[in-house]
Amino acid sequence: MSFVNEHQLRQEIVEIGRRMWEKGFLAAADGNLSARIGPDRLLITPSGLSKGFLSPDQILRVSLDGAVLASNHPGARGLKPSSEMMMHLEAYKQRADVSAVIHAHPPLAIALTVAGLPLDADVLPEVIYSVGIIPTAPYVTPGTPDGQRAVSELVKVHDAILLDHHGTLTVGASLTEAYMRLERVEHSAAILLAARQVGELKRLPRAEFEKLCALGVCARQNGLHAAASEELPEALVQQVVTAVLKQMGH
Ligand SMILES: [Zn+2]
Numbered sequence: 001m002s003f004v005n006e007h008q009l010r011q012e013i014v015e016i017g018r019r020m021w022e023k024g025f026l027a028a029a030d031g032n033l034s035a036r037i038g039p040d041r042l043l044i045t046p047s048g049l050s051k052g053f054l055s056p057d058q059i060l061r062v063s064l065d066g067a068v069l070a071s072n073h074p075g076a077r078g079l080k081p082s083s084e085m086m087m088h089l090e091a092y093k094q095r096a097d098v099s100a101v102i103h104a105h106p107p108l109a110i111a112l113t114v115a116g117l118p119l120d121a122d123v124l125p126e127v128i129y130s131v132g133i134i135p136t137a138p139y140v141t142p143g144t145p146d147g148q149r150a151v152s153e154l155v156k157v158h159d160a161i162l163l164d165h166h167g168t169l170t171v172g173a174s175l176t177e178a179y180m181r182l183e184r185v186e187h188s189a190a191i192l193l194a195a196r197q198v199g200e201l202k203r204l205p206r207a208e209f210e211k212l213c214a215l216g217v218c219a220r221q222n223g224l225h226a227a228a229s230e231e232l233p234e235a236l237v238q239q240v241v242t243a244v245l246k247q248m249g250h
Contacts, residue, residue: 009035009043009175010056016102016179017045021052025104025182031167032082035175036092036099040064044088046079064089083143090148091155091171100175105167106186108193113164117196119189122203127188129216131160131181134188139164159217160185 013033020026020033031051034044043059045051057075062068066085082088088101112119119134121127127134135154140146142163151169154161160181161169168185172178195201204212212218 006037006043006061007056009037010059012175013043013045013059014054014056016175017051017054019179020102020104020182021050023183023186025106025186026051027105030105032084032088032103033175033178034082034085034088034092034101037061041069042088042092044081044085046076047082048080064092084147086145086148087151087169090152091169094152094156095171097173098171100172100178102170102175102178102182103163103167104170104182106182106189108189109162109168109185110166111193112189113162113166117192119162119185120192120201120203122209123195123201124188124191125204125208125212127184128204128209128212128218131184132213132217133158134160134162134185136162136164137169139166142166 013035017026017031017033020031025031029048029050032045032047033051034042036042041061041063044062045054046058046060049058055075057073058079060068060076060079060081061071062081062085066081066089068081082103084103087103091098091101109119113136118136119127121133135158137150137154140150147163150163151161155169155171159171162185163169168182170178170181170185172181192201203209
């Protein structure tokens with residue numbers, strides 16, 4: 001596995017944090033971003049600071065066990081890693097393919113969970129294709145070890161998760177990918193909420209859902225993340241699609 005250099009990743013965390021703040025995905029000191037810099041170490045944002053105005057030397061270096069590693073950067077002095085760090089570590093421990101994790105508080109995605117609504121997967125083609133099923137993890141007190149337990153099973157097979165009454169967790173092979181999944185989740189939540197205000201949701205036909213699902217990431221879900229989708233035999237893809245549809249109540 002190869003990793004981009006640490007300096008570059010620090011810059012990227014700062015840039016994506018700024019973009020998240022500008023897009024309104026965070027308020028005050030909310031949210032956190034992390035990226036792998038090696039198989040068992042990563043960079044993570046500090047707690048208590050706005051993620052829209054970080055500098056590269058404020059990003060902390062931690063081990064996969066959560067220990068803060070020594071840093072020569074004066075800007076990191078006295079800073080503590082994010083209170084949601086354990087949730088990030090859980091994603092890295094569960095998934096060798098994950099190199100970046102983002103936790104955010106996008107308001108419309110949170111509004112869906114506050115209203116007790118799911119982020120329906122069978123409505124928007126681009127969601128089915130690029131993110132697949134987006135489950136909602138049960139409510140736990142934010143910043144506690146319960147957060148790690150709440151996402152532990154879901155993060156094995158899902159790249160985007162809603163956290164009930166709290167926010168989102170998205171993962172990716174890069175920070176850009178994890179960020180794009182966050183953007184996709186919030187954009188979809190906005191469309192779903194707007195549609196629900198003016199009428200009933202009109203779901204895509206089952207055949208179209210199955211087609212998009214088989215082409216996209218759904219084929220990797222339900223425990224099949226280890227296998228590349230193009231290597232999956234037709235029968236296995238069908239099995240996954242059936243399982244996903246069942247989960248959705250079709
Ligand atoms: Zn949070």
